[in-house]
Amino acid sequence: MTNAITAEGLVKRFGGTTALNGVDLAVRAGAVLGVLGPNGAGKTTTVRILATLLRPDAGQARVAGFDVVRDAHRVRSAIGLTGQYASVDETLTGTENLLLIGRLLGMSRRDAKARAAELLGRFRLDEAAGRAAKTYSGGMRRRLDLAASLVGRPRVLYLDEPTTGLDPRARNEMWDIVRDLVADGVTVLLTTQYLEEADQLADEIVVIDHGRVIAGGTPAELKARTGAQTLVVRPARRDDLEIVRAVLADLAPAAPELSEHEVVAQVTDPAVLPAVVRRLDDAEVVVAELALRGSTLDEVFLALTGHRAEITEEVAV
Amino acid sequence: MTTLHPTARVSPLAGLRHTMTLAWRSLVQVKHNPFEILDLSIQPIMFLLLFTYVFGGAISGDTGDYLQFALPGVIVQNTIFATMNIGVMLNSDLTKGVFDRLRALPIARWAPLAGRIVADTVKQAWSVALLLVLGLVMGFQVGTGVAGVLGAFGLMLAFCLGIAWLAVLVGVSVSEPDKVQIFSFAVMFPLTFTSNVFAPTETMPGWLQVWVKANPVTVLADAVRGLLTGPVQSGPVLASLAWAVGLMLVFAPLAVWRFKKRV
Numbered sequence: 001m002t003n004a005i006t007a008e009g010l011v012k013r014f015g016g017t018t019a020l021n022g023v024d025l026a027v028r029a030g031a032v033l034g035v036l037g038p039n040g041a042g043k044t045t046t047v048r049i050l051a052t053l054l055r056p057d058a059g060q061a062r063v064a065g066f067d068v069v070r071d072a073h074r075v076r077s078a079i080g081l082t083g084q085y086a087s088v089d090e091t092l093t094g095t096e097n098l099l100l101i102g103r104l105l106g107m108s109r110r111d112a113k114a115r116a117a118e119l120l121g122r123f124r125l126d127e128a129a130g131r132a133a134k135t136y137s138g139g140m141r142r143r144l145d146l147a148a149s150l151v152g153r154p155r156v157l158y159l160d161e162p163t164t165g166l167d168p169r170a171r172n173e174m175w176d177i178v179r180d181l182v183a184d185g186v187t188v189l190l191t192t193q194y195l196e197e198a199d200q201l202a203d204e205i206v207v208i209d210h211g212r213v214i215a216g217g218t219p220a221e222l223k224a225r226t227g228a229q230t231l232v233v234r235p236a237r238r239d240d241l242e243i244v245r246a247v248l249a250d251l252a253p254a255a256p257e258l259s260e261h262e263v264v265a266q267v268t269d270p271a272v273l274p275a276v277v278r279r280l281d282d283a284e285v286v287v288a289e290l291a292l293r294g295s296t297l298d299e300v301f302l303a304l305t306g307h308r309a310e311i312t313e314e315v316a317v
Numbered sequence: 318m319t320t321l322h323p324t325a326r327v328s329p330l331a332g333l334r335h336t337m338t339l340a341w342r343s344l345v346q347v348k349h350n351p352f353e354i355l356d357l358s359i360q361p362i363m364f365l366l367l368f369t370y371v372f373g374g375a376i377s378g379d380t381g382d383y384l385q386f387a388l389p390g391v392i393v394q395n396t397i398f399a400t401m402n403i404g405v406m407l408n409s410d411l412t413k414g415v416f417d418r419l420r421a422l423p424i425a426r427w428a429p430l431a432g433r434i435v436a437d438t439v440k441q442a443w444s445v446a447l448l449l450v451l452g453l454v455m456g457f458q459v460g461t462g463v464a465g466v467l468g469a470f471g472l473m474l475a476f477c478l479g480i481a482w483l484a485v486l487v488g489v490s491v492s493e494p495d496k497v498q499i500f501s502f503a504v505m506f507p508l509t510f511t512s513n514v515f516a517p518t519e520t521m522p523g524w525l526q527v528w529v530k531a532n533p534v535t536v537l538a539d540a541v542r543g544l545l546t547g548p549v550q551s552g553p554v555l556a557s558l559a560w561a562v563g564l565m566l567v568f569a570p571l572a573v574w575r576f577k578k579r580v
């Protein structure tokens with residue numbers, strides 16, 4: 001299978017800040033690539049370059065076989081963009097928004113109307129079709145955004161943080177929609193701050209930090225490297241912290257982190273839990289809290305980079 | 318659909334079609350935005366009624382005489398002022414991300430700007446027609462004829478095309494839509510009022526007369542007055558056209574340059 005998206009050495013500077021510092025990507029046709037990173041890592045800048053909205057200062061990218069700078073118009077014919085910054089017109093109704101895009105794409109009035117009705121039905125927006133988009137809930141807004149980017153039946157779809165700010169139910173709905181699109185053969189590049197989202201949807205994941213790709217692979221590979229889960233142990237007596245740390249250091253693949261009240265370790269094998277319990281029992285440590293939970297992006301970062309994800313605002317340009 | 322064998326560029330004809338579609342969008346927005354209806358219909362009507370019946374007697378001694386003098390002026394003032402709305406709408410497209418979606422579509426790069434300007438011309442034509450009809454109902458007498466009225470229309474819209482580029486420049490330069498309105502009130506409001514649209518130049522102090530006579534708003538008001546009430550004066554008409562072209566030559570490149578830097 002050929003690649004639907006390839007990017008090599010993308011560099012982008014805004015004034016004195018380097019937003020991208022040599023990003024390489026490749027997405028097979030029909031696959032989903034999850035681009036994972038904190039705010040300000042360069043996710044949105046990458047998407048904007050691949051969507052022809054920004055020119056890279058160095059490097060090159062091809063989408064659907066066309067160069068994003070030299071053949072920008074052809075790239076635009078092949079892509080759909082749903083993002084934090086690419087928005088529908090709030091003052092227009094759902095139908096009017098989709099009609100506008102259909103007409104801009106060269107459809108006849110009748111075809112554009114039919115396509116709008118089809119998409120509104122598919123995304124359960126038919127009842128709200130005649131209302132201005134500014135009256136929509138967060139989840140409805142995202143579904144309309146997505147519908148707008150699908151009017152032209154794109155082969156490549158960019159989803160820039162499609163579920164940020166949505167409640168869990170709306171997020172699950174969005175995930176189902178994305179799965180359906182992938183089943184239709186659309187290539188998807190998805191940026192997210194949530195490890196779980198990338199895990200749920202992506203065939204492959206790249207992790208971006210400070211404008212560079214710092215890790216990549218399938219979700220399983222990435223988890224094996226970083227620890228899929230986080231084990232938290234809080235002893236009843238703080239004097240036991242050191243013993244707990246020693247036990248976890250023995251059993252977990254990476255060095256555990258010691259804080260004032262608890263010890264945190266990244267683990268990959270769930271079977272580690274009974275072993276930890278046995279060892280702590282042998283050492284006569286009374287445990288106040290013992291929890292195994294999915295790793296957060298922050299913890300993946302810590303495991304990959306040795307530093308915590310710095311939360312800074314993405315530069316909006 | 319053309320997605321399988323996309324062309325490398327947009328043909329001018331397709332660009333024109335995109336422009337018309339985007340102009341349609343701007344006009345549909347009016348339907349959903351009560352403030353625009355206010356700007357385009359209520360405000361001009363209020364201006365005409367207030368100036369004619371409240372100030373008219375004091376300025377001209379008779380409201381009927383004043384209407385003959387002021388209607389062309391109100392048309393000019395209102396049109397120039399309302400054109401700044403392009404800047405407000407453009408800026409909200411930029412800040413809200415609508416522009417990003419449009420630019421990611423395979424459409425002519427100039428269509429979003431041109432669409433706004435075409436839609437604005439339609440809106441201004443509506444306001445001018447509304448004021449003319451209301452003026453006629455109030456007793457305004459056209460002293461020229463159909464050709465004069467059409468000429469006034471054409472001249473107004475041509476001038477709008479020039480001043481529209483100033484609105485575009487402001488719209489793409491400021492950080493939020495509200496700041497366009499601040500510009501309107503701080504610059505356009507005094508600019509349109511320090512002219513002879515509402516009062517004859519001779520009644521003003523000498524130092525102000527110097528400016529009022531040089532103000533393009535006065536030039537345009539003189540031209541439109543001539544075209545509506547007669548006799549038609551070619552001097553102000555030609556000067557207005559020159560101003561329209563001049564404004565476009567200065568502000569269009571600046572606006573496009575700022576626009577390209579912004580997006």
